[in-house]
Amino acid sequence: MIIGAGPTGVKAANQLLKKSDELIVKIFNGEPAAPYNRAQLSYYLAGDVGLAELDNHLPAQSDRLFEFDCCRIEHVDTDAKIVLDQYGHEHGYDKLIIATGSLVTPPSIAGNDKSGVYCFRSLSDAQALLKRREDSQNVFVIGSGPLGIETALAMKTLKNRVFLQVRNSLFARDLDANAKGVLADYIRSNGVEIIDDAAVQRIHGNGRVNGVLLTDGRELAIDTVIMCTGVSPFKQLASDAGIDVARGILVDDFMRTNCDGVYAVGECAEHNGVTHGLISPGYEQAEVCVNHIVAAPTTYSGRKGELQFKFRDFSSHLLGDTNEQNRQVLVYKNTLKNVYRKLVLDGRCLVGAVIIGEWDEAGRVASCIAKRKKLSRSATRLFLERGKLWNDEQLSILEQPEEYIVCLCKNVTRGEVSECMKKGFRTLPALGQELEAGITCGSCQPLLSAMLKEPRPNLIMRHYRAIFWASVFSVLVIAITFFAPKLPFERSVQFAFQFEKIWYGSIYKQTTGYILLALIALSGALSLRKRWKILTLGNLDNWRFAHTILGLVALVALIVHTGFRLGENLSFVLMVVFLLATLTGSLVGVFMSRNHHWTDLKLTQYRAWWSRVHYGLLWLLPALLSFHIVSSYYFS
Known part of the structure; x- marks a missing residue:
């Protein structure tokens, strides 16, 4: 019998049915909803996953599984080995697993009982x-x-x-x-x-x-x-039944309580003075508990305080032991990419890591921490220089070593996924059912999809259609600027306005030049929006849209300013740098706006490469523009 249908309780039920052909499993769910994946609730709130994707898998058909939804257990009699539900019905058990999770402990703030x-x-x-x-x-x-x-x-x-x-x-x-x-x-x-x-x-x-x-x-x-x-372990039910509790329900290395046949796993359990608020330790505890029940005992030795959070394309992890006392610490930081990485070494053995931002080596790092692998001196040098530990080319998930950890929540390796696929489990739900990979936080699903060669659409950027077409039109304008003939001078003075005045007349030339300079400065606001803490107004996608439109208008202003003339000497260099900077920015816009359609994993690498070129060219513009303006006035 299992009390609690959260992720840990469901894990225990699945393991019992998988490892025994005889046991009958009863699972009691005190909530009105069917078992769901609590770890993905924030993604559901953001609209990134639907209600169906929150489903926490229990076997669809099993004559040995009995689910009691919306049925809360009110009392446990450990002597008689029965439980009493909220409707007054008694249920007997041979083994009892308590997986009641934890309760929210809101701070004591005046007015916290108000609506809203x-x-x-x-x-x-x-x-x-x-x-x-x-x-x-x-x-x-x-x-x-x-x-x-x-x-x-x-x-x-x-x-x-x-x-x-x-x-x-x-x-x-x-x-x-x-x-x-x-x-x-x-x-x-x-x-x-x-x-x-x-x-x-x-x-x-x-x-x-x-x-x-x-x-x-x-x-x-x-x-x-x-x-x-914070949360606190829900222990009242166990305490009322005479089970020993402290901060949580006290358990030994087999997840047994002090009462015969009663176990506790997940957030409600306390092992060696430690309780966990994460799902992955609960999964390990559930497996240890089930192994003891089916007479194949393994022990739970506890986990270091691992922590992670993921929102869309950004994730952060604390892995292993990050205590720095008397240990070597290596740090790599790149604020432009929102990346911070710190490695903690005991001697030369990797024992802990702090990872802020995406890192394609995170799974491999976690594997090294689990095995306390030693880092070579070349690896530490590479990390300090480039934020990497392995000087490999960008490897696809299929090319990673077997010990590469694909699912950090469940510690599922690439080798385990490959073996499972060979047995015929070749869909995301099937892998989730068999390995519990991809069903906790969902962050490893793109890797699993890549192994299955099953594209997983990316998130849709706001204004993606407008950004796409504006970027494409910008590329066309740049091509015309490079290859179109110069606009001719008027052949007769009888025209009321001679267009060459725009290109050679002092007032017109200055006016179009300063308009162009203002447009370039405004388009640079996107970079400031990304990096200045005080600039938090508006969604970043809106700024990207404005940046794209300003870039396109600046191109039109450039044509008016130059008449398709590329100039000579440093003016030619300025023109080429500006056009190339706009071209690379337009290509980045094309990639980002179509990101949800193009699911090839290499696309992120292409976009990153064009972005670096774009930034490098933009750094040249202030110096070239300054020289151009000064020289224009000096020689005028």
Whole structure:
């Protein structure tokens, strides 16, 4: 019998049915909804996954599985080995697994009982927030762990403001200032405002939230407050049954409690003084528990505090032991790419890592940490120089070594996925059912899709059609500028206006030149929007759209300014650099706007290459423009 149909309880049920042909499994779900994947609720809130994708897989047909949905267990009698449900029915058991999870522990804030204050823990919470998301104008999220960050990003729309209060630390307490800075830049670039110098003292409103008072005296107009604070193990049911508890339900290395035949796994369990708020340790505990029940015992030795969060194309991980005391620490940072990586070495053995931003070697790093592999001196040099540990060409997932970890949540390796595929499991649901890969946070699904050679569409960028056609038109204009003949001079003075005045007349030439300079400066605002913390206005896709349109208008202004004349000497260099910078930017626009259609994994590499060339050419423009302006006035 299993009490609790969260991810850990479902994992235990699946393992029992898989490892035994005789056991009958009863699983009790206290929630009204069928078992669902709690780890993907923030993606559901953001609209990235649908309700059907939250389904937590239980065998569709099994005469040995009995599900009791919307049926809460009220009492456990460990002597008689029976449980009592909320309807007064008794159920007997031989072995009992308690997987009741944890409860939200909101901070004690005056006014937290008002309408408009939400906790975010269950599917019903997510559905309520999903309705609120479109109507809310000002959202305040309390709690800056993985769930708080994901919730703040998910609640952000074009029409609202979202504030994220950093109560103790951003993401994790072990994060240093540089790592926090990179992560904070990413959060702000998505339009979320971070408040890290004050906390909520009081929630205002006459029955319904209309504002918050901060500890520094500031008052903010707020209509929605979301509590994403800590959780505490749900242990009351076990405590009332006479099972030993402390912070959580006390268990040994086999996940047994002090009562015969009773086990506890997941967030409600406490092993060697440690409780976990993550799913992956719960999966391991469920497997250890089931192994003991089916008389194939293995032991649970505990896990270091691993932590991760992922939102769309950005992820962060804390892996292994990140304690730096008396250890060597290697750091690589690239703020332009929103990347921060820190490796912790015990001697030369890799024992921990902090990863902020995407890293294609993360799975391999996790494998090395698990095995305490030694890093060569060449690997450490490469890491400090380029942020990589292996000097390989960009390997596809199929070319990675067998020990490469594809699913960090479940520690599923590339070799295990390959073996499972050979047995005929060749769809994402089938791999999820067999290996539990890709069904927790979902971040490894693109890798699994690549192994299955099954394209997985990317997220759609706002204004993608307009950006695509504007980028294509820009490429055409650039081609015309390079190859079109110069516009001719008027052959007769009888015309009221001679067009050559635009190209050689002082006033006209200066006017078109300064208009072009202003357009170039405005188009550079996108770069400032990405990197300046104070610039958080609007969604980044809107800025990209404006950047694209400004670039196209600047091209038209350039034609008016030059009449398709490329110039000579340094003017020619300036012209070519500007056109190439615009060309590479247009190609980046084409790639980004069609990203959800083109699912080849190499496309991100192409886009990254064109982006680097684009940035390099843009760095040349200020110096060339300055020289061009000075020389124009000097020789005029």
